[in-house]
Amino acid sequence: MRKVILTGDRPTGRLHVGHYVGSLKRRVELQNSGEYDDIYIMIADAQALTDNADNPEKVRQNIVEVALDYLACGIDPEKTTIFIQSMVPQLTELSFYYMNLVTVSRLQRNPTVKSEIQMRNFEASIPVGFFTYPISQAADITAFKATVVPVGEDQMPMIEQTREIVHKFNQVYGETLVEPQISLPDNKACLRLPGTDGKAKMSKSLGNCIYLADTEEEVRKKIMSMFTDPNHLRVEDPGEVEGNPVFIYLDAFCKDEHFAEFLPEYANLEELKAHYKRGGLGDVKVKKFLNNVMQSELSPIRERRKQWEKDIPAVYDILKKGSEIAEQTAARTLADVRNAMKIDYFSDGALIKEQIEKYK
DSSP states (O other): OOOEEEEEEOOSSOOBHHHIIIIIHHHHHHHHHSOOSEEEEEEOHHHHTTSOTTOHHHHHHHHHHHHHHHHHHTOOTTTSEEEEGGGOTHHHHHHHHHGGGSOHHHHHHOHHHHHHHHHTTOTTOOOHHHHTHHHHHHHHHHHTTOSEEEOOGGGHHHHHHHHHHHHHHHHHHOSOSOOOEEEOOSSGGGTSOOOTTSOSSOOTTTTOOOBTTOOHHHHHHHHHTOOOOTTOOSTTSOOOOTTOHHHHHHHHHOOHHHHHHHOTTOSSHHHHHHHHHHSOOOHHHHHHHHHHHHHHHHHHHHHHHHHHHTTHHHHHHHHHHHHHHHHHHHHHHHHHHHHHTTOOGGGOHHHHHHHHHHTO
16 A cells, blocks of 8 residues: 555644644655655645635635745655645545535534634534534545544544544445544644643634744744743742743753753753752743744744745745646545445446346
8 A cells, every 4th residue: 555645734824833843844754754655735725714714815825825834844845745725626526425424413522623613712603614624624635545644633533533434435335445544743742832822722813823934033032922830930939841831842842952052051951940940040041042942943944935935936836736736646536436436427337238238
């Protein structure tokens, strides 16, 4: 079996460092590993419209922003197919067929759907397209017969529902679809990076993000104003590192070599944490160190982005070619699905012959 990756993001804004440590960085590593036959990364504009139907310009404008973030992070169009979801119409048809395999009550139990509905205050006014998001995502994954889906922890329920749909389809119609596996970051701190305000999730809608496209000064300001331990009022006070966003970010980004370069009085992060917990270490010093660490990680990303920003037509050309390749792949899967479901009427010679014999 071919080893295939499918993943993507909704173009509702620029991507942030939560996306980076949660999935993007891993995607680049997998891309460069040479272990995979095909890699597809989707800009999920159709999914973005499920809760932005009245503001399509927002989605439209962010297509290129997300593409630039991909390229800046090191996604290589020579190794990875980057495409736009709505440019692959076969995904919609697959979603339509999969809807018959999922109940309303099962969708209502999906933890990701429940939390997203609550976050958006939809209550009883849930757009049907948004409600069926897991089915659409299953179509995206199975269309490319993905074996691995590298995503953040919050997407685990969605992948599980995809696996259920694959199992049900194959059970009813015969072995046709591939059951995907989820790939999570190895570093637990990367699973769900909190917002700079201390909220549980970094979110574009909450405005508590550090964006990959932020300038050096914007990153510095956001880090220096980050929420920390509210009881660590004086330098000499003992501080908590558990649940402290500054230390969670250090867990996600920091390496031992950063100390030799930026904070040589400590050998590693454990020593820094121990000092903070016993008191005598101020938040400002820790934040300055975090700023140096993150700037070293984000600087090459910013530089690559600036280079791609100089040739926007080339970015659109990458998206156009990628979408054409993606459509060809999805068309082959759709043909397999239609064949399995016995709805390939005009290409089924046996059916036509049978009907001819029947009415002789």
